[in-house]
Amino acid sequence: MKLISLLDPKLIYFEEDDLPKHEIYRYMVDKICKFYKLPQCGKELYELILKRDAEAPTVYPNGLDIPHVRLDNFNDTLICICIPRRPITDNGQTIRLICLILTDKTSAKLYLNIVSAIVRASKSEDFFTKLLNQKDGNEVYNILKELNLAVKEDLTVKDIMTVEPIVIKETATLKEMGDLLSGHNITNLPVINEAGYFVGEVNILQYLKVGLPDYLMMLDNLLFLKSYEPFETLYEQEEKVLVKTIMTKPEHVLNPDNSIIEAVFKMLQTNRRFFTVVQEGKVAGTITAMDIFRKVVRS
Numbered sequence: 001m002k003l004i005s006l007l008d009p010k011l012i013y014f015e016e017d018d019l020p021k022h023e024i025y026r027y028m029v030d031k032i033c034k035f036y037k038l039p040q041c042g043k044e045l046y047e048l049i050l051k052r053d054a055e056a057p058t059v060y061p062n063g064l065d066i067p068h069v070r071l072d073n074f075n076d077t078l079i080c081i082c083i084p085r086r087p088i089t090d091n092g093q094t095i096r097l098i099c100l101i102l103t104d105k106t107s108a109k110l111y112l113n114i115v116s117a118i119v120r121a122s123k124s125e126d127f128f129t130k131l132l133n134q135k136d137g138n139e140v141y142n143i144l145k146e147l148n149l150a151v152k153e154d155l156t157v158k159d160i161m162t163v164e165p166i167v168i169k170e171t172a173t174l175k176e177m178g179d180l181l182s183g184h185n186i187t188n189l190p191v192i193n194e195a196g197y198f199v200g201e202v203n204i205l206q207y208l209k210v211g212l213p214d215y216l217m218m219l220d221n222l223l224f225l226k227s228y229e230p231f232e233t234l235y236e237q238e239e240k241v242l243v244k245t246i247m248t249k250p251e252h253v254l255n256p257d258n259s260i261i262e263a264v265f266k267m268l269q270t271n272r273r274f275f276t277v278v279q280e281g282k283v284a285g286t287i288t289a290m291d292i293f294r295k296v297v298r299s
Helices: 022-035 042-056 108-120 125-132 137-147 176-183 206-211 213-220 231-239 261-270 289-297
Strands: 013-016 068-071 077-085 089-090 094-096 097-104 188-192 199-203 274-278 284-290
Touching: 013 022, 013 137, 022 042, 022 077, 022 089, 022 097, 068 108, 068 274, 077 137, 094 289, 097 108, 108 125, 125 137, 176 188, 176 206, 188 284, 199 206, 199 231, 199 274, 261 274, 284 289
Parallel strands: 013 077, 068 097
Antiparallel strands: 077 097, 089 094, 188 199, 274 284
């Protein structure tokens, strides 16, 4: 499928005024409802967009804002595109292109693949330059037609994984590991060697375990150890223990081309919520059960 097959030139326009993001959303709703009859429209649709926007961020680092609403009793896909003549700022993020996508309740896969196609195109600065050089929606439509952007039929791990995730070297210390976990608010890290190849994983529990003597793990409960302070040992070891001594080499990793169903199956099979995505021996990304829940189930 080509992206152009989902576009209507009437729903592509330039915003000449410096308006806030939510005000642009309102105008986009008005434009859609002028040409299409939807089960929810006007104020009701606008409020659905604001609610979805509040639940999860829709702005991508390269200046794309892709709000999305899944409608009841709607068996179609509509895309409204707004191109601000001057970039707008929202919560410190710069927005250069807004693509509002309306789909039915069962089209999470299609939505994510549309997003993937737009994000791929926008990685080139030339993409934004070409769009801004046009005069109206019809000319933008023709530019997008020339680009011949494909919307994939399937949904794979690479479509929703975290690209360029935080990684740690096997020679790093426990303190460096703790700093990364704390600084980025994460609980798992892929481990690489000096050559940049994936060699294992570490997580917050392995970090905390360093503070506990091995014999404690053989006990049923620790009620008699109320005065024991495990973190004293942990602090003593932070600069000495290396990541390679506590990391594990998982039996299973994922490939970017694995399907989402394969990812869920492996998570259930291994009782793991975090997977490193490996391609040609190197870390291509990471994916979690929450990624699948938020980006597919609740997208």
